[in-house]
Amino acid sequence: MTQTAAQRFLQDAAVKSADLVHREIIRRGMDSYDAAHLKGRARIKDWEAAREKCQEIKRDAINHLDRFLLQFEEKVVARGGHVYWAANAEEACAYVKNLAIRLGVRTVVKSKSMVTEEIHLSPALEREGIKVWETDLGEFIVQLRNEAPYHIVTPAMHLNRGQIATLFREKLDPGISSDDPADLMAVARRKLREAFFTAEMGISGANFLVADAGVVAISTNEGNGRLCTSIPPIHVVVTGIEKVIPRLEDLAVLWPVLATSGTGQGITTYSTMIAGPRQSGEVDGAGEFHVVLVDNGRSQLLADAEQREVLHCIRCGACLNICPVFRHVGGHTYGTTYPGPIGSVLTPHLNGIGEFKHLSYASSLCGACSSVCPVKIDLHHHLLQNRRNATESRVTKSSERVIFRMWRAVMSSPSMYALGGWTMRKALRTLYALGLAGTILDPMRVWNRYRAPVPLPSESFRARWRKDRAAS
Ligand code: SF4
Incomplete structure (x- = not known):
């Protein structure tokens, strides 16, 4: 029987949470991120004011998206570049694939781009016999492992140096004896250098498209x-x-702000602006320059006034890093291009709420994601809205709807609430006294399977409250 995305999520989450090596790797990665992020924020005189400014810029951009995109296109075309508007993943992949075939491309080098992951561009090119090299070190590693990026900023953060050395030995050079990061980097660099000088096409993403200058802005560290x-x-x-x-x-x-939230740096090592194809007199740059503007569900999100601000995301990864769920289950468990809180909010819009509604529940609703987001996206409230949308669009199970109707009836009637509390207290106390906590009979088994059951009081809070008031 084929598993649903929700079943896969639960299964993988259980495996990853129990994998102590994985959790230790992530804990170390997150500890060093936390320290760098705190230090980075202290470098900015007024971090909250910077967040507000970024929010304002993105709100202006998204509220006038059509105007700014047309302005960007006009500038790029005026310099001899080409702009293609792709309504969906198929159109975007077809454009790049046909361009590559028409221009005789056999090898492509790619820098990190989550949109190309989202539209599955590399497999589309490879089906045409075109070799694609991921050139970001983390992406290169996960490509060798034939897996998706684990994190939107650090794609291979789930691996330690020993695992990477073993991988390189298997895939690149059996003679590798060191697991020193500098040595491993040198191996990757030698391999990729060949690719850079043989590729006929380079594919990149964009961190920002600047409308008034017609410029593509890219931040990288490598x-x-x-x-x-x-x-x-x-x-x-x-x-x-x-x-x-x-x-x-x-x-x-x-x-x-992107660099600080992403890695704690003041600014990334390379901050590049590209304004079109190579002009006469310029010493480098591509002669052919194409920009593929991918919609793939974004216009629909734009039309949703309540959740439009999700499009403000600058893909810094800060919400993933702070999320207690992400820290336990890891990036691959989500089974989506965008993991963590932003992925849980965005994926139902891009890939359908029916299949991905469970992601809205992969949250403790602690609000840490919203508090850290540099463009102030109210992520945890959007998760609640996705839960509501799933219920209203009736993609939830009918049994679930019946249970929640009963829950509502109980919660809105004080006498039913008191009766329900009394019954549950009695039942659970009996079960726990018989040593049946965490078993199939225990309605709290998902919690109690991994923890000692919380001892239940003999009387309700309301009863104690009444007694205390009468005594005072
Ligand atoms: S939602 Fe905010 S914190 Fe999360 S990746 Fe996007 S910009 Fe960063």
Whole structure:
């Protein structure tokens, strides 16, 4: 029987939560992120004011998305570039694939881009016999393992150096004896260097599309982005339509805030702006320059006034890093391109609420994600809205709807509430006294399977309250 996405999630979550090696790797990664993030925030004079400014810029951009995208397109086309509007993943992949075939491309080098993961661009090209090299080190590692990125900023954070050394020995060079990161990096660099100089096409994403300048802004730490976009004769930018921002000067706050939230850096090592194909007199850059603007469900989200702000996301990964659920179950468990809180909010919009409604429940609703988001997206309330939308659109099970109707009836009647509390207290006390906590008979078994049951009081809070008031 085929498993549903929700069943896979629960199964993988149980496996990952019990995998102590995995949890230790993630804990270490997150500890060093937390320290760097705190230090980075302290570097900015007024972090809250910076967040508010970023929110304002993105709100302006998303509220006037059509105008800014057209302005961006006009500038790119005026410099000899091409802009293609892709309504969905199929159209975006078909455009890049046909372009590659028409121009005789055999090898592609790619820098990190979550949109290309979302639309499954690499498999689409590889089905045509085109070799695709991921050139971000983390992406290169997960490509060798034939798996999806684990995290939107650090794709291979779930692996330690020993696991990477073993992988490189198996896939690249059986003679590798060291697991020193510098040595492993050198192996990857040698391999990728060949690819950079043989590829006919470079594919990148975009962190921002600047409307008034017609510029694609890319932040990287490894320099691979610059090599992908300047050495091959063709450069294709594949990006979501929500990446547009109004003005060049907006980068002055967005770039440092993105770097601080993403990795704790003041600014990423390479902050690149590309304004179209190579112009006469310029020494580098691609002669052919294409931008694929991917919609793939974003316009529908734009039409949703309540959740439109989800399009403000600058993919910094901060909400993943702080999320207690992500820290336990890890990125792959979500089974989506975008994991963590932002993925749980966004995926039902991109891939359907019917299949991905369970992600709205993969949250403690602690609100940590909203408090850390640099563009102030109210993530945990959007999770609640997704739960409500799932219920209203009747994609939930009828048994679940019946249970919640009963729950509502009990919660809105004081006498039924008191009776329900009394019955549950009696039943659970008896079960626990018989040592049956966590068994199939225990309605609290999901909780009690892993914990000692909380001792239940003999009387309700309301009864104690009444007694205390009478005594005082
Ligand atoms: S929702 Fe906010 S915190 Fe999460 S990735 Fe997007 S910008 Fe970063």
